[in-house]
Amino acid sequence: MEENTNNEYDSTKKRMEDSADNLGNEAKSSAKDFKEGWNEVTHSEENKKMIAGILAIVIGSLGIHKFILGYTQEGIIQIVITIVTCGIGGIIGLIVGIIYLTKSDEEFYQTYQVGKKGWF
Numbered sequence: 001m002e003e004n005t006n007n008e009y010d011s012t013k014k015r016m017e018d019s020a021d022n023l024g025n026e027a028k029s030s031a032k033d034f035k036e037g038w039n040e041v042t043h044s045e046e047n048k049k050m051i052a053g054i055l056a057i058v059i060g061s062l063g064i065h066k067f068i069l070g071y072t073q074e075g076i077i078q079i080v081i082t083i084v085t086c087g088i089g090g091i092i093g094l095i096v097g098i099i100y101l102t103k104s105d106e107e108f109y110q111t112y113q114v115g116k117k118g119w120f
Contacts, residue, residue, distance in 0.1 A: 049108045053100035060093010065100070066118070074118040 048068060056065035063078030081089035096119075100108060111117050
């Protein structure tokens with residue numbers, strides 16, 4: 001009878017250890033997924049904000065900042081404006097770059113990447 005009790009105890013102990021291991025693995029997996037998602041969201045927005053803002057200030061007349069954000073039509077329009085105005089339209093890029101860099105990361109993301117606001 002004592003041997004039967006020990007077998008039941010060992011069986012229950014093994015099931016509890018397996019359950020704890022499974023729970024620990026699931027928690028680690030969930031934490032890893034959350035961390036990857038968080039890093040993707042925070043770093044990709046910040047990088048696009050910085051690169052788009054700097055490019056807009058430095059060479060905004062070429063509209064490259066618009067292409068970086070996925071605004072192909074607006075980028076082409078920026079190039080045409082610059083050509084038609086003999087370069088004076090490049091001031092738009094400077095203004096847009098300043099606007100990009102003065103916005104918070106969250107505001108920039110919501111406005112230009114989620115909301116897809118093409119101009120100012």
